[in-house]
Amino acid sequence: MASNTEGKVIKCRAPVCWGPKKGQTIVEIEVDPPKDHEVRVKIVANGVCRSDAHHLDGDSCDVALKYPLILGHEASGIVESVGPGVESVVPGDHVILLYCPQCLPGKECERCSSDKTNACKYDNFNTTSTMRDGTTRFRHNGQTIYHYCGISTFSEYTVAREVQVAKIDPKAPLELVCLIGCCLGQGFGGAQHMAGVTPGSSCAVWGLGAIGLATAMACKDAGAKRIIGIDTNPDKFEFAKKFGCNEFVNPKDLDIPVQQYFQNEGGLDYTFECVGGNQMVTLRAAFESLAPWGTCIFSGVTKAHVELSIKPNMFLDGRTIRGSTFGGLKSRTGVQKLVTKFQNGDYQLEPFVTGRYTIDDIPECFDLLRQGKACRSIILYKQ
Ligand SMILES: [Zn+2]
Ligand SMILES: [Zn+2]
Missing domain, CATH: 3.90.180.10 (Medium-chain alcohol dehydrogenases, catalytic domain)
Structure with a gap:
């Protein structure tokens, strides 16, 4: 064709x-034809992800952009x-x-x-x-x-x-499966590929944005028993139930550090840091909430020069901390598998979508993300 x-x-x-x-302004541009081993694509749908906001807002992320x-x-x-x-x-x-x-x-x-x-x-x-x-x-x-x-x-x-x-399969709905390109891949890869969540396990997810919710969904898909959503905005708790979260903790409501709260009950099997930005506090809390055999997965985007301080003895018991980009998944084959899994009805994408917009609304969609008012805004392009 x-x-x-x-x-x-x-x-x-x-x-x-x-x-x-x-x-960021919406202007007319010229797009050249693809050269060797390149592809030109007409975009159908885009999810608006927080990672891009870091570049708009001038948060240095150790990535050399031009x-x-x-x-x-x-x-x-x-x-x-x-x-x-x-x-x-x-x-x-x-x-x-x-x-x-x-x-x-x-x-x-x-x-x-x-x-x-x-x-x-x-x-x-x-x-x-x-x-x-x-x-x-x-x-x-x-x-x-x-x-x-x-x-x-x-x-x-x-x-x-x-x-x-x-x-991907042309029968897959492009206006939803766009989410597999970032938050779903990160969430499922982090929980199932990097952490290897096992049936009956206890999991906790820091940050109930789209990546955190996709992580919770993947923990549920893997058969986790406890899926604890942790966020300082309790407005997100009801929404997070749709993604499999069955317990909630607001660290602001505790009179002890959240890691001590979990250590008092023996620690957790798997923890996931999905907040992004200031991981010194949340990543440390996620790691220190682990049971001695537990694994912590770090999925956020850090600001440059953020450093993590943890007690080395925490490792001697056997705890693990791992980072991942796109959940450690091979991107092309990983996306194809997640599309098939979606088509099989193993998980839902519609619950992520908090609004549908046009290209002119992109700046507003970033404002909604910054204000914590959107999970995923989907930009739909004229076809
Ligand atoms: Zn993203
Ligand atoms: Zn390669």
């Missing part, structure tokens, strides 16, 4: 972020055209975009071919401000606009490396 835009520059709209704390750029990293779309050498997708294919690349089958780097990591050797957050040839595919009034995570999904059209798109 060749498109009539194939090989041509496409003019479309995108929110351009001009720099940290310099705002500005101006187009944010967005949790999206689905339809392939518009492909560059030379692309073999895994064709125009018309439905895809989820991947902020973590995964090398193609038979062409894997030593990391992508190993079970030990999902961090591809070739690309990471610090190299995906441009395509691999060092140039970008976006311009505004002749000015270079940079990519973000290699996918910049808030644009109506985007260009990505082939290794950053996952072909």
Whole structure:
């Protein structure tokens, strides 16, 4: 299915972020055709994720971004055209975009071919401000606009490396499965791949945003018995029940530190830090709430130069702390498995959606996130 835009520059709209704390405005941009091993995608739906707000707000996150750029990293779309050498997708294919690349089958780097990591050797957050040839595919009034995570999904059209798109079943609803590209992958990967939550276990999730709720859902799917939601905003507790949380703790209501509260009852099997930002307090609390055999998974985005202070003796009992990007999942194959699992009815996506919006509403959607008033806002694009 060749498109009539194939090989041509496409003019479309995108929110351009001009720099940290310099705002984001929706302007017309030009999107170049894809080059070797690149894919141009017409975006269908985007989830608005907190990680992007850190870059808008100027919270340094140890990621070397180039500005101006187009944010967005949790999206689905339809392939518009492909560059030379692309073999895994064709125009018309439905895809989820991947902020973590995964090398193609038979062409894997030593990391992508190993079970030990999902961090591809070739690309990471610090190299995906441009395509691999060092140039970008976006311009505004002749000015270079940079990519973000290699996918910049808030644009109506985007260009990505082939290794950053996952072909999915065209029957899967694109307006919902976009969430698999970030929060669902992080949550399910963190709970089931990194932690390996077991049936009957006790789990606690710090931070009841979309990643925390996806983590709770994955703990439930794994058969956990206790799923404790921890947040300083009790308004989130009722909502979190839909995702499997069956106990709640507001640390502000305790007269002892939350880790002491859990140690008094023997400690927990699995804890998950999904707050983001100031992990010195919450990550330490999550780790120190573990039973001696427990595992703590860290899933937030840190501000630069944040350091963690914990007593080394806590490790001698056998406690583990692990971090993960995209839940440690191989991105393309992990997304495909989660789409199948969704289609099988193993978990729901609709409960995450607190509103549906257009591209013009993106700045407002970030305000709703900052105010704690949205779980996931979905941006739907004109088709
Ligand atoms: Zn995200
Ligand atoms: Zn690789």
